[in-house]
Amino acid sequence: MDSNIPVTIKDVARLAGVSIATVSRALNESDVVKDQTRKAVLEAVEKLGYNRNEVARSLKFRQTRTIGIIAPELSNIFFMEVVEALERCLAPKGYSMIITSSYDSVEEEKRKLQILIERNVDGMVVMPSGSEGEHFLSKALSNIPLVLVDRRIKGLKVDSVETDNRFGVHKMIQALNNEGFSRIGFIGGDPDIHTAGERLHGYLEAMAEHNLPVEDRFVLHQGAMTQLNGREQLKKALSESDHPDAFFIANDSMHLGATIHAIENVQEQELKKLVFASFDYLSYAPLLKLCHYAVSQQFEQIGEEVAALLLKRLGGDWEDFPKHVMLRPEIKVIKANGGVPFEQGEQGLMENQADEGNTADLCSYF
Amino acid sequence: MDSNIPVTIKDVARLAGVSIATVSRALNESDVVKDQTRKAVLEAVEKLGYNRNEVARSLKFRQTRTIGIIAPELSNIFFMEVVEALERCLAPKGYSMIITSSYDSVEEEKRKLQILIERNVDGMVVMPSGSEGEHFLSKALSNIPLVLVDRRIKGLKVDSVETDNRFGVHKMIQALNNEGFSRIGFIGGDPDIHTAGERLHGYLEAMAEHNLPVEDRFVLHQGAMTQLNGREQLKKALSESDHPDAFFIANDSMHLGATIHAIENVQEQELKKLVFASFDYLSYAPLLKLCHYAVSQQFEQIGEEVAALLLKRLGGDWEDFPKHVMLRPEIKVIKANGGVPFEQGEQGLMENQADEGNTADLCSYF
DNA sequence: CTGAAAGCGCTAACAG
DNA sequence: CTGTTAGCGCTTTCAG
Numbered sequence: 200m201d202s203n204i205p206v207t208i209k210d211v212a213r214l215a216g217v218s219i220a221t222v223s224r225a226l227n228e229s230d231v232v233k234d235q236t237r238k239a240v241l242e243a244v245e246k247l248g249y250n251r252n253e254v255a256r257s258l259k260f261r262q263t264r265t266i267g268i269i270a271p272e273l274s275n276i277f278f279m280e281v282v283e284a285l286e287r288c289l290a291p292k293g294y295s296m297i298i299t300s301s302y303d304s305v306e307e308e309k310r311k312l313q314i315l316i317e318r319n320v321d322g323m324v325v326m327p328s329g330s331e332g333e334h335f336l337s338k339a340l341s342n343i344p345l346v347l348v349d350r351r352i353k354g355l356k357v358d359s360v361e362t363d364n365r366f367g368v369h370k371m372i373q374a375l376n377n378e379g380f381s382r383i384g385f386i387g388g389d390p391d392i393h394t395a396g397e398r399l400h401g402y403l404e405a406m407a408e409h410n411l412p413v414e415d416r417f418v419l420h421q422g423a424m425t426q427l428n429g430r431e432q433l434k435k436a437l438s439e440s441d442h443p444d445a446f447f448i449a450n451d452s453m454h455l456g457a458t459i460h461a462i463e464n465v466q467e468q469e470l471k472k473l474v475f476a477s478f479d480y481l482s483y484a485p486l487l488k489l490c491h492y493a494v495s496q497q498f499e500q501i502g503e504e505v506a507a508l509l510l511k512r513l514g515g516d517w518e519d520f521p522k523h524v525m526l527r528p529e530i531k532v533i534k535a536n537g538g539v540p541f542e543q544g545e546q547g548l549m550e551n552q553a554d555e556g557n558t559a560d561l562c563s564y565f
Numbered sequence: 566m567d568s569n570i571p572v573t574i575k576d577v578a579r580l581a582g583v584s585i586a587t588v589s590r591a592l593n594e595s596d597v598v599k600d601q602t603r604k605a606v607l608e609a610v611e612k613l614g615y616n617r618n619e620v621a622r623s624l625k626f627r628q629t630r631t632i633g634i635i636a637p638e639l640s641n642i643f644f645m646e647v648v649e650a651l652e653r654c655l656a657p658k659g660y661s662m663i664i665t666s667s668y669d670s671v672e673e674e675k676r677k678l679q680i681l682i683e684r685n686v687d688g689m690v691v692m693p694s695g696s697e698g699e700h701f702l703s704k705a706l707s708n709i710p711l712v713l714v715d716r717r718i719k720g721l722k723v724d725s726v727e728t729d730n731r732f733g734v735h736k737m738i739q740a741l742n743n744e745g746f747s748r749i750g751f752i753g754g755d756p757d758i759h760t761a762g763e764r765l766h767g768y769l770e771a772m773a774e775h776n777l778p779v780e781d782r783f784v785l786h787q788g789a790m791t792q793l794n795g796r797e798q799l800k801k802a803l804s805e806s807d808h809p810d811a812f813f814i815a816n817d818s819m820h821l822g823a824t825i826h827a828i829e830n831v832q833e834q835e836l837k838k839l840v841f842a843s844f845d846y847l848s849y850a851p852l853l854k855l856c857h858y859a860v861s862q863q864f865e866q867i868g869e870e871v872a873a874l875l876l877k878r879l880g881g882d883w884e885d886f887p888k889h890v891m892l893r894p895e896i897k898v899i900k901a902n903g904g905v906p907f908e909q910g911e912q913g914l915m916e917n918q919a920d921e922g923n924t925a926d927l928c929s930y931f
Numbered sequence: 932c933t934g935a936a937a938g939c940g941c942t943a944a945c946a947g
Numbered sequence: 948c949t950g951t952t953a954g955c956g957c958t959t960t961c962a963g
Binding site: 575589593617623624625626 | 955957958
């Protein structure tokens with residue numbers, strides 16, 4: 200009864216007593232075909248449980264309605280928020296997503312790129328794992344729209360969408376300074392990591408901007424941006440008797456680690472004086488009691504911008520290529536922990552800028 | 566120079582001065598072809614930047630080397646951990662993954678299922694969004710291996726892999742009882758949600774098992790399993806003057822919410838008495854200071870089991886169909902917060918059981 | 932060892 | 948309105 204080979208358009212045609220062309224037409228340009236015939240076709244389809252073969256259509260049309268995605272790791276919640284937004288924008292247009300992981304290795308990234316090319320994806324979204332990017336210039340890629348997310352690659356003419364990291368850090372330093380801190384430490388990771396580097400630069404720039412002293416002993420930027428490293432870096436900083444009370448911490452994992460270290464090892468008196476500002480505002484933010492200010496990246500918006508850009512290119516519009524969209528993050532002031540809101544004018548300005556950031560291509564923030 | 570149409574096997578054949586059949590052979594069964602010819606072909610491939618067209622191969626072979634995935638939401642970190650493990654197992658075998666979201670709607674799940682069928686995926690992994698499952702019996706699906714993750718559907722003969730929720734709850738209740746608590750409250754969600762229901766049942770079973778009193782006023786199982794609801798349910802429980810001190814909380818979001826509520830609203834004296842046990846042990850667990858015990862699901866292992874099962878079916882082995890793999894979660898005792906380790910024998914037993922769980926198909930836990 | 936030709940399932944001229 | 952046919956890019960007999 201249940202034959203094991205799938206039913207094709209041919210089977211439908213035979214059962215409906217028409218030609219395969221008619222079946223095809225009945226299923227697509229339904230207005231050309233006689234009502235009665237279409238009904239017969241549809242009945243046959245129903246009876247046989249026919250599903251159309253997208254692979255065959257893809258071959259014919261030379262397009263797969265598929266977007267390839269390469270992430271450094273799939274369990275990265277940030278990137279998956281972006282992917283979620285992508286799906287929401289692309290699925291209604293008939294696109295599916297093939298998702299792959301580069302395991303943060305450039306070699307693996309190249310391999311996955313090759314696989315996606317062979318699978319004829321119509322477009323690609325890549326969160327690059329390194330700062331190398333020659334493989335994105337592959338000839339095959341010249342026909343495939345590509346959007347880089349979160350990290351741009353130096354000198355590479357490719358569309359990209361990213362958070363304005365430096366803007367976020369500037370705001371954090373400004374807020375801490377505003378609250379009365381002039382000595383502000385930095386806890387981050389190896390500047391070779393794109394976001395680590397951007398945030399370190401932002402920090403240095405902002406400190407200079409506000410004429411604040413940069414004390415090398417308290418500018419810690421080694422190793423991975425992990426919870427463990429966050430613990431250790433803060434421990435190291437606090438081991439110096441004249442450490443600053445305020446720290447900017449470059450990401451959520453390190454922030455978590457630093458907070459845990461502080462809560463577990465610093466005496467009440469000292470603890471009360473400690474103040475953090477950090478990147479990313481996640482579900483457990485209310486437990487990070489030392490945090491006064493946080494930069495909250497707009498992942499959904501990033502996904503939407505990526506999708507819009509991709510769809511534009513897929514539609515054949517290359518007018519403003521390469522476009523680098525830089526989105527302003529939201530700034531959270533955590534009053535419950537002692538964060539001091541920006542002044543009225545300041546705040547208003549910030550909001551305006553943020554609004555511009557939604558749609559415009561911003562490159563500077565002053 | 567850069568023609569816009571992709572280079573095909575034909576172009577390679579022409580340049581190499583051979584037939585397309587020879588190109589195909591040179592690229593695949595490399596031993597049949599003369600060394601010299603192969604070299605010529607490979608050179609042409611290089612020169613033209615040829616990439617083979619997987620779509621055409623898929624059509625020919627009637628298989629796409631693609632696995633379709635349906636998740637209730639892509640930003641669900643649990644599921645993405647599973648997907649990450651899947652990628653790690655499947656990618657080396659040449660499989661890619663098409664990932665889609667059902668937005669936790671059965672309707673959308675059906676739609677996505679249809680799309681994946683049309684795209685000729687070789688297999689599917691679905692985390693069902695509801696308890697309905699008739700659509701998984703579709704005729705087209707009879708040829709496509711399908712593995713359900715995290716939730717089984719009543720009476721549906723389909724392979725599945727899930728965490729042994731009840732075992733986890735039993736262990737939590739046992740641990741709390743062991744520590745001296747006989748009154749234990751329950752904070753969870755609407756039992757219609759699969760995990761919420763399983764955990765509620767586990768709680769009721771375990772309480773009966775240990776002859777502990779179930780007080781309806783403190784068995785709260787309404788609404789979504791969200792942070793907000795966690796806050797509110799705990800608040801409600803604590804508003805009764807004779808509330809228990811120990812609570813089992815059914816998932817991480819509610820746990821987070823409950824903890825935040827307690828820290829912010831309960832006085833020191835009361836706070837010290839409060840003890841939680843909960844599902845899921847995440848990066849921020851060290852901040853959940855009321856938590857003595859946690860059930861830590863083995864997502865990686867789940868992914869590996871799913872991959873193994875899928876590959877088995879793809880290899881044509883349907884021997885033990887339908888197979889329901891139930892994996893024992895790891896039990897965390899958080900001593901820093903006051904958790905009391907299981908007794909020696911108990912602990913040993915537990916570890917043994919957990920080891921068995923890695924490989925065996927466990928259905929009961931006593 | 933290599934080439935010619937059929938065919939995977941579908942669409943789109945082109946004729947009727 | 949409908950049928951015939953060529954062809955999307957590739958693999959694979961079947962002959963040489």
